Amino acid sequence: MSVPADWPTDESTALAEQQRLRPLVSATGPAPAAGALVAGVDVAYDDERDVVAAAAVLLDYTTLEVVEQATAVGPVAFPYLPGLLAFREIPAVLEALDGLTVEPDLVVCDGYGLAHPRRLGLASHLGVRTGLRTIGVAKNPFTFTYGLPGAERGSWTPLVDAGEEVGRAVRTRQGVKPVFVSVGHRIGLDEAVAATLALTPSFRLPETTRRADTLCRQALAAAVR
DNA sequence: GCGACAG
């Protein structure tokens, strides 16, 4: 894997890059159609050895069967800094996505999109960078506020930041802690939530995320051994 | 000023 030549290496450059990309995000667009190809992406690290592994897994939106998958391994491109996660994950993710032979109709990211201090989380950043439709599905509420959604699958509450709805806390499984969904790029919030539920028939997290998580860990282990 | 803080 190779990090883009102009990739930021310091915080102030990264912040300036977010400021530049932020106006390019679109928060409107359809949910995937039946039979669409949806990709899940995730990344695993071994900071001690300066190794990162990314995975992209393509699923059929209707059957949830795996259509194809790809991985990429390389050096860690950026340190973890809250609010700048995209700079750490995107180089590896881009290369894993390049390994797919078909362009996905939607990419599901492990993290946030517009729900971000400067409204440019990982999913939105990746969307603008690639032009692909993206959403973010996170496991933690980050710095945002939300009310607990009803216990039944499908219920949700607004995820709020500075008095603004930036995403939703969505119950994907009865009685299980909600996931936090936000728009990435070229899709609406209602549609992002609908897609999340469609991709989550049995567990708390979308099948896309679960498949990509397993695969990137596997790729990391193989690279480090 | 201090702490909290997606993965």
Next chain:
DNA sequence: ATCTTGTCGC
């Protein structure tokens, strides 16, 4: 993210 086995329960 990561350190980490078996085990309780549907």
